[in-house]
Amino acid sequence: MSVSLILALGLAVLGYVIAPRRALAVAGGDARTLAALPRQYGLNALLAVLVPSFAILIAGTLAGAGAYLGWTILVVAVVGFAGSLFKITPDYRARTHAENWIKLILIAASVVAILTTVGIVFSMLFEARNFFSQYDWKDFFLSAEWSPNFRGNSSLGILPLLWGTLYISFIALVFAVPIGLFAAIYLSEYASRRMRSVTKPAIEILAGIPTIVYGLFALVTVGPFLRDYFAAPMGFGGSASSVMTAGLVMGVMLIPFVSSLSDDIINAVPQTMRDGSLALGATKSETIRQVVIPAALPGIVGATLLAASRAIGETMIVVLGAGAAARLSLNPFEAMTTVTVKIVSQLTGDTDFASPETLVAFALGMTLFVITLCLNVLALLIVRKYREQYE
Amino acid sequence: MKDTPMTNAKISAKGVDVHYADTHAIKDVNVEIADKTVTAFIGPSGCGKSTFLRCINRMNDTIDSCRVTGDIRIDGEDIYDAKVDPVQLRAKVGMVFQKPNPFPKSIYDNVAYGPKIHGLARNKAELDEIVEKSLRKAALWNEAKDRLLSPGTGLSGGQQQRLCIARAIATAPEVLLMDEPCSALDPIATAQVEELIDELQKSFCVVIVTHSMQQAARVSQKTAFFHLGSLVEYDDTDKIFTNPEDPRTESYISGRIG
Numbered sequence: 003m004s005v006s007l008i009l010a011l012g013l014a015v016l017g018y019v020i021a022p023r024r025a026l027a028v029a030g031g032d033a034r035t036l037a038a039l040p041r042q043y044g045l046n047a048l049l050a051v052l053v054p055s056f057a058i059l060i061a062g063t064l065a066g067a068g069a070y071l072g073w074t075i076l077v078v079a080v081v082g083f084a085g086s087l088f089k090i091t092p093d094y095r096a097r098t099h100a101e102n103w104i105k106l107i108l109i110a111a112s113v114v115a116i117l118t119t120v121g122i123v124f125s126m127l128f129e130a131r132n133f134f135s136q137y138d139w140k141d142f143f144l145s146a147e148w149s150p151n152f153r154g155n156s157s158l159g160i161l162p163l164l165w166g167t168l169y170i171s172f173i174a175l176v177f178a179v180p181i182g183l184f185a186a187i188y189l190s191e192y193a194s195r196r197m198r199s200v201t202k203p204a205i206e207i208l209a210g211i212p213t214i215v216y217g218l219f220a221l222v223t224v225g226p227f228l229r230d231y232f233a234a235p236m237g238f239g240g241s242a243s244s245v246m247t248a249g250l251v252m253g254v255m256l257i258p259f260v261s262s263l264s265d266d267i268i269n270a271v272p273q274t275m276r277d278g279s280l281a282l283g284a285t286k287s288e289t290i291r292q293v294v295i296p297a298a299l300p301g302i303v304g305a306t307l308l309a310a311s312r313a314i315g316e317t318m319i320v321v322l323g324a325g326a327a328a329r330l331s332l333n334p335f336e337a338m339t340t341v342t343v344k345i346v347s348q349l350t351g352d353t354d355f356a357s358p359e360t361l362v363a364f365a366l367g368m369t370l371f372v373i374t375l376c377l378n379v380l381a382l383l384i385v386r387k388y389r390e391q392y393e
Numbered sequence: 394m395k396d397t398p399m400t401n402a403k404i405s406a407k408g409v410d411v412h413y414a415d416t417h418a419i420k421d422v423n424v425e426i427a428d429k430t431v432t433a434f435i436g437p438s439g440c441g442k443s444t445f446l447r448c449i450n451r452m453n454d455t456i457d458s459c460r461v462t463g464d465i466r467i468d469g470e471d472i473y474d475a476k477v478d479p480v481q482l483r484a485k486v487g488m489v490f491q492k493p494n495p496f497p498k499s500i501y502d503n504v505a506y507g508p509k510i511h512g513l514a515r516n517k518a519e520l521d522e523i524v525e526k527s528l529r530k531a532a533l534w535n536e537a538k539d540r541l542l543s544p545g546t547g548l549s550g551g552q553q554q555r556l557c558i559a560r561a562i563a564t565a566p567e568v569l570l571m572d573e574p575c576s577a578l579d580p581i582a583t584a585q586v587e588e589l590i591d592e593l594q595k596s597f598c599v600v601i602v603t604h605s606m607q608q609a610a611r612v613s614q615k616t617a618f619f620h621l622g623s624l625v626e627y628d629d630t631d632k633i634f635t636n637p638e639d640p641r642t643e644s645y646i647s648g649r650i651g
């Protein structure tokens with residue numbers, strides 16, 4: 003098979019070299035009488051060989067066809083090669099044909115993106131259905147107890163996990179949205195160009211830090227700090243792992259996300275709007291408060307929702323910052339955990355993919371997927387509505 | 394610090410130069426603009442009319458690359474003096490822009506914006522009155538009175554421009570700068586705005602930039618002709634249009650340059 007692939011590649015290159023000469027020959031040496039530039043005949047020949055052979059390769063591999071795949075690829079390559087060479091006449095629109103091949107490649111790429119999403123959803127749905135055939139959905143969605151037990155008879159209620167997820171995300175957003183937004187306002191409205199060229203990349207560096215590093219920061223710095231200076235003196239308990247720790251650190255992680263989205267949104271508010279307000283004798287901060295922010299508000303809400311769906315999906319920071327104990331409690335200095343952490347812990351180690359204790363991970367994943375999907379759709383709807391405003 | 398003004402001009406500019414980075418946009422402009430008159434700025438595109446207009450309310454401060462030098466006084470007070478707060482100045486010198494730019498707020502809130510910021514109304518009733526009066530003056534009241542709470546951005550282009558005019562006069566400025574206020578308007582709305590300008594002239598000092606000679610001739614008493622950043626000629630409107638002194642003015646108004 004690899005031999006025929008190499009042959010196909012060779013044919014493609016050969017076509018790329020030969021086709022322009024042949025086109026010129028057909029035209030009697032005068033390129034101007036051709037329907038396309040000579041090199042476009044070459045491009046067309048190249049694509050006519052490559053695209054079908056690769057399509058066959060992928061389709062064949064997926065379908066599990068073994069023995070004849072190599073031959074099929076070779077045949078297709080030869081047909082493409084010969085076809086594109088023999089069709090060359092002065093009127094043959096190689097340019098349009100090459101265009102069609104390119105379009106085909108682009109369509110294929112987007113189909114792959116969509117199909118993988120669909121595939122992910124289906125595999126989750128399938129396993130989640132298995133779970134619900136073994137475990138009552140009412141117990142799953144409505145029970146406040148989470149105590150998996152690998153010998154069977156577990157209580158698998160999602161509520162404590164969902165509570166942990168929402169609590170931590172809430173704290174993260176309360177922290178990240180104002181700071182991110184104010185940073186964005188400073189950067190886009192007040193900072194001089196030089197200040198901006200330093201500050202903006204500095205904030206964006208935060209976005210490049212892997213979340214596990216944030217997790218370590220939570221574990222060794224923020225957690226003990228909060229315990230020693232807040233939780234213990236105020237009598238909230240002595241746990242370094244806490245909702246507060248994870249929430250704060252997650253908030254730090256989200257700041258660059260919120261600020262760079264808000265920055266774009268604030269910059270999209272037309273300058274004429276600010277001029278209008280300034281010309282009426284409003285100060286800069288009045289203008290920002292009363293004109294810029296209201297105009298950008300839908301976009302900012304959209305950014306917040308996107309940040310929320312990132313917070314909900316975050317795992318590493320929670321494991322290291324908030325611990326792994328499922329608990330329904332209001333105390334922010336207590337260890338709690340989230341849906342994603344439990345998905346990981348249910349699936350790690352020696353697992354039997356038929357027991358509800360393992361399959362619950364898919365039901366949890368599905369629930370999260372639905373929640374973040376709703377948030378994203380909501381965010382997109384709001385952002386789109388905002389876009390229409392300045393058409 | 395009030396120097397005795399040489400004349401009773403409302404606005405007086407001496408040796409004003411404006412640079413944008415490398416562009417020398419305004420070159421040594423001297424002009425005295427009288428109160429309670431309409432002064433028209435005319436000239437080919439890019440000659441610096443908007444730039445000069447924006448000097449009068451210091452809107453050029455918002456452009457980083459822009460440098461203004463020279464001396465501009467309003468009521469004898471140097472507006473580029475360090476002691477002058479541009480925010481206060483702009484409350485006194487209103488501006489209507491070339492492109493209508495209503496805020497994405499209700500029509501009512503658009504007009505009430507300035508009065509609210511400057512605390513011009515003591516209560517809701519007074520504010521209502523200011524809004525109504527301004528909208529009436531801007532010839533928008535009849536179209537807008539039933540939809541005061543719908544967004545200003547939902548109005549047509551011409552209505553939006555009249556809304557911006559209403560917004561500017563609601564702040565009760567002493568000087569009103571208008572940068573091609575009618576470029577987006579149909580002839581009827583234009584006539585209404587011109588009527589409004591006539592009306593405003595009784596109480597304000599109005600400066601209007603326009604590309605329409607007819608409009609300049611109709612509404613203004615004084616006309617300034619700009620060319621390539623210089624003030625070429627400044628005189629009574631009648632004189633400029635019937636008997637200009639400078640050949641460049643003559644060619645422009647007869648349609649040979651620009």
Ligand SMILES: Nc1ncnc2c1ncn2[C@@H]1O[C@H](COP(=O)(O)OP(=O)(O)OP(=O)(O)O)[C@@H](O)[C@H]1O
Nearest residue numbers: 413416418437438439440441442443444445456458
């Ligand atoms: N923000 C800016 N940055 C740099 N240069 C500018 C800026 N605004 C205007 N200029 C330049 O200054 C000169 C005068 O521009 P201005 O807008 O004042 O012209 P104008 O007479 O109002 O023209 P128009 O009739 O087309 O509105 C032009 O050469 C223009 O390119």
Ligand SMILES: [Mg+2]
Nearest residue numbers: 442443491572
């Ligand atoms: Mg202009």
